[in-house]
Amino acid sequence: MTHQQLKTSVIIIGAGPAGAGTSFFLTKYGIPHIVIEKDTFPRDKVCGDGCSGKTALVIKRANPEWLDEILADEQSFLPSWGITFSAPNGKPLHVPFAPNRTPEMKAPGFTSARMVFDNFLFGKMASPQCTVYQNASVTSIDTNINGVVVEMVHNNTQYMVSAPIIIGADGDKSMVRKKFLPENTAPKTSAVGLRAYYEGITGMHEEQFIELHFLKEMLPGYFWIFPLPNGMANVGVGILSERIRTKKINLREQMLGIIKNNPIIAPRFANAKLVGKLDGWGLPLAMSRQPLSGINFMLTGDAACLIDPFSGEGIGNALYSGMLAAAAIKEAAEKNDYSAAFLKQSYDDVVYKRLGGEFKISSTLQRLCNYPWLFNFVVNKAYKSPSLRNTISCMFADMDMRDQLRKPSFYLKILFNK
Numbered sequence: 001m002t003h004q005q006l007k008t009s010v011i012i013i014g015a016g017p018a019g020a021g022t023s024f025f026l027t028k029y030g031i032p033h034i035v036i037e038k039d040t041f042p043r044d045k046v047c048g049d050g051c052s053g054k055t056a057l058v059i060k061r062a063n064p065e066w067l068d069e070i071l072a073d074e075q076s077f078l079p080s081w082g083i084t085f086s087a088p089n090g091k092p093l094h095v096p097f098a099p100n101r102t103p104e105m106k107a108p109g110f111t112s113a114r115m116v117f118d119n120f121l122f123g124k125m126a127s128p129q130c131t132v133y134q135n136a137s138v139t140s141i142d143t144n145i146n147g148v149v150v151e152m153v154h155n156n157t158q159y160m161v162s163a164p165i166i167i168g169a170d171g172d173k174s175m176v177r178k179k180f181l182p183e184n185t186a187p188k189t190s191a192v193g194l195r196a197y198y199e200g201i202t203g204m205h206e207e208q209f210i211e212l213h214f215l216k217e218m219l220p221g222y223f224w225i226f227p228l229p230n231g232m233a234n235v236g237v238g239i240l241s242e243r244i245r246t247k248k249i250n251l252r253e254q255m256l257g258i259i260k261n262n263p264i265i266a267p268r269f270a271n272a273k274l275v276g277k278l279d280g281w282g283l284p285l286a287m288s289r290q291p292l293s294g295i296n297f298m299l300t301g302d303a304a305c306l307i308d309p310f311s312g313e314g315i316g317n318a319l320y321s322g323m324l325a326a327a328a329i330k331e332a333a334e335k336n337d338y339s340a341a342f343l344k345q346s347y348d349d350v351v352y353k354r355l356g357g358e359f360k361i362s363s364t365l366q367r368l369c370n371y372p373w374l375f376n377f378v379v380n381k382a383y384k385s386p387s388l389r390n391t392i393s394c395m396f397a398d399m400d401m402r403d404q405l406r407k408p409s410f411y412l413k414i415l416f417n418k
């Protein structure tokens with residue numbers, strides 16, 4: 001084995017959405033960085049494959065042409081125009097993302113198999129500032145007075161890579177998180193999900209809305225069907241880990257049971273074919289504020305536990321936190337200050353200022369899902385009231401409106417039809 005020493009400004013561990021997001025904006029700022037990835041792209045990631053408006057927003061900020069490329073390629077990226085919530089009583093509520101849609105409007109979000117989407121992002125990292133080592137194995141992470149030293153093996157060469165700062169973009173089982181926040185590695189609020197690909201499911205919404213089915217047995221989690229390009233669909237279940245433990249749930253049996261026996265779901269799968277197998281993975285939810293940085297390190301995406309506690313959306317937050325991490329690194333480099341206090345102020349505080357409000361609302365919504373009657377009540381009312389449906393539509397884009405869901409006055413207004 002040969003040995004080599006490398007010096008750079010930033011080391012990023014992981015080339016998923018969080019790592020790619022960080023890299024895009026470091027490149028924009030002209031900051032050289034090395035990305036170390038254990039897999040080889042294209043690689044799969046267990047996910048629902050739903051990409052929201054936040055994902056589109058960050059991609060557009062990185063380069064508007066990339067978003068145009070995505071929205072023009074419906075063989076790989078299916079435009080998303082809305083969502084169907086199915087209440088515990090089985091009633092569906094179809095909520096368009098853009099209630100006043102015009103022909104020239106572009107879809108606010110899209111779905112795409114992660115094998116395809118992550119590979120798209122991976123390809124876009126190529127730049128003179130970015131050096132990627134994939135199929136690389138990190139053997140140790142250490143700190144010294146100059147910052148961080150990562151030892152990795154790649155193509156039979158052992159590298160010692162040093163930089164003033166390291167970014168943990170290495171997902172749910174983050175080794176960077178374990179190294180720097182050992183006392184805080186396993187958040188109790190995590191959820192788990194199972195995902196499978198099917199073809200031939202019937203009864204999709206005519207505009208291919210993504211579907212969340214809040215079945216009684218899954219609350220506060222849900223069963224989903226997300227249409228994908230080429231007649232495929234991503235089907236899965238997500239549930240709190242604590243619920244699995246306390247109720248001794250076999251998630252695989254539960255998911256297959258729903259597909260086989262649920263009176264609303266099963267008929268739609270009568271001629272559907274499973275493509276591949278069921279796969280599971282963890283969802284580190286943003287249920288409470290956690291440290292995201294410290295001296296010489298920052299965590300992004302799942303490594304930072306930034307998944308929305310209600311929707312399970314994590315791709316957008318991974319990209320978004322990467323974008324904010326890059327901005328914080330730019331400031332840190334300018335001031336040559338990689339201290340814990342500086343990074344907390346320029347990264348943690350900014351992340352929670354921008355996303356903390358959403359997380360609070362979503363945590364409350366997740367708890368409200370423990371009350372199926374409340375869910376049924378809102379959906380029943382919305383079924384009859386176009387103005388309430390419109391209000392719910394607007395909640396997707398407007399956080400102040402979404403915050404109404406946390407207030408008893410919202411439900412009282414619905415009750416009295418005001």
Ligand SMILES: Cc1cc2nc3c(=O)[nH]c(=O)nc-3n(C[C@H](O)[C@H](O)[C@H](O)COP(=O)(O)OP(=O)(O)OC[C@H]3O[C@@H](n4cnc5c(N)ncnc54)[C@H](O)[C@@H]3O)c2cc1C
Nearest residue numbers: 014016017018038047048049050170171193301302314315
């Ligand atoms: C069942 C399920 C359904 C979901 N559905 C959705 C959805 O529909 N929409 C949505 O927005 N979000 C969804 N999520 C969440 C979403 O998948 C994650 O939030 C998102 O992938 C986080 O991106 P990331 O870059 O932080 O981590 P990841 O996507 O996990 O990427 C981490 C990268 O780091 C690499 N890595 C890991 N360890 C190392 C190491 N030691 N050395 C080098 N590289 C390493 C990995 O190979 C990987 O490439 C779902 C999650 C699950 C589990």
